[in-house]
Amino acid sequence: MEEQVEHFCHPEQADQHLRGFERLIDTYHHFLINRLRKRFFSSNFDLDRLEEFAQRTWVKVWEHRTSFCARNPRNFRSWLFTIGTREVLQDFRKKRPGAMPDDFDQQDSASIPPDQIVMEQEQRLSLHDSIELSLGDEDLRKCLDRLKIESPKCFDALVSKILDDSAEDEILTKYRIDRPALSRLRWKAAQKIKDCIVGGAS
């Protein structure tokens, strides 16, 4: 990673700055998107909006490259995250509709220091994501319930996949099938779930 930052800050030829910059985008784009989502958006995030923030962040990185490189940079990633965070907060402070999750927009942000905003938002999202996670995926649950009734063999095969080896062995014994047959059952189960989701779970 240091090598890439070196390419960006001190390219062998002056016109290679841009190439070094492209490499940094290629390397860190998904880090940035995931980081911003985790900090500011719930799991039902809008990728378009995140990409908008990422774009602005990268443009800022390019604009401020001279000062960053002059500081003998060590940690590009944390600098990138800081700029990204600032971009989102700036948007939030402008109270642009929809820039932040709805409940967040209601606050009087002017009096709250940025660190506290980030911390509170992270706590809120952590709780939100945890609740979301425990609720699971409603449509998938309905389709699984249907599969369990219509094709219990497929259902067992599918569910045993994420359980431990012994669950898989139990299925093999219970239905007297071999592993290739188990794979086929799982494939069939996946097709049925797919059809169910596309056809409307309810």
Add this chain to the structure above:
Amino acid sequence: MTFDDEQLANLLPALCLPDDRSEWPAWLEQQLMGFNLPKLCKQLVTIGGKHPPQLTLSELLGNQRDPVLQQGLRGPLSAQQIQRLIQNPGLLLELQDLILEKGGDYWTRVRPTSEVSKSLEAVRGRVLSQIRPSTEPSSAVDQALKPGLFLATEGGSPPDLRRVESPENKTKREGSWYWMGAILATAAAILLIVMNPFQQPQDQGEFFAAAELRSPAETVDATLARIADRIEKDWKKKPVIDNASLLNRLITFRDSCDYLIDGRLDASLQGLPDAKLTDLKERCKKWKGQAETMIADLQSESPPENLKEKADELMGRLKKILRNPDELGKPKPV
């Protein structure tokens, strides 16, 4: 409605968990670096995963925390540990946090999901169009310093100097200074085109540098074939009618070789054995060198006549290798 694999992976990632457990670590690494992890975790909980997790991430990783951060999941974690991650999806989200903060080089090289690749292409393109106007003059000046032939821009059109701006920036810039700057910049660009003996367009995104090559195809052989197709297409897409246009093509090709040589296509070529990848890069250095020689010949006072044939031959050789990857990594005949 029919589904392809990509749509299925986006809609129902949990159903894409490989059947073969030995493939789980690599698959999980991709998910950890992808954008679909929250959805995957929710679906794993729905299928039978535990939430809240039955153990903490520290308990699961034990003394393998640092190795995971540096080397990924494959080596450091046992099959049982991987299985526990799947069974306790909340831990995957925690692990993603940890990797985003402290993950080493390894995690920057994990093969991206198609969704990540698409997003990367979109954002990179938008960022580069936004900043490119400020970078073009300097590279034009660099080019102007080189001696050589007079070249018209390919297709006879001047480089595109339009600025792609956000509406806010546009408003800020509207005003006399902006217009004066724009007029001066245009005048400078025209001067450079007229006076610069070596002007050529910033022909980015061609040959090895084509944006589409930075996301993998279904198999590594398919990726290599795609590179070959792309090179063939780019080589033929603009007619080489004289030495000037040949020079232009060769320079674009030569510069694009760096994409392969310095590893920017490694993610797309994951799955190609190390020896073959090294061989491919070595060959690419040679192709680049041969292009370099032809460029020098073209810039000489009396360029040889058969350079176009030589260049065609070079393209033919490299396409042949890319379409026959079995040849890679083999000892060369003496």
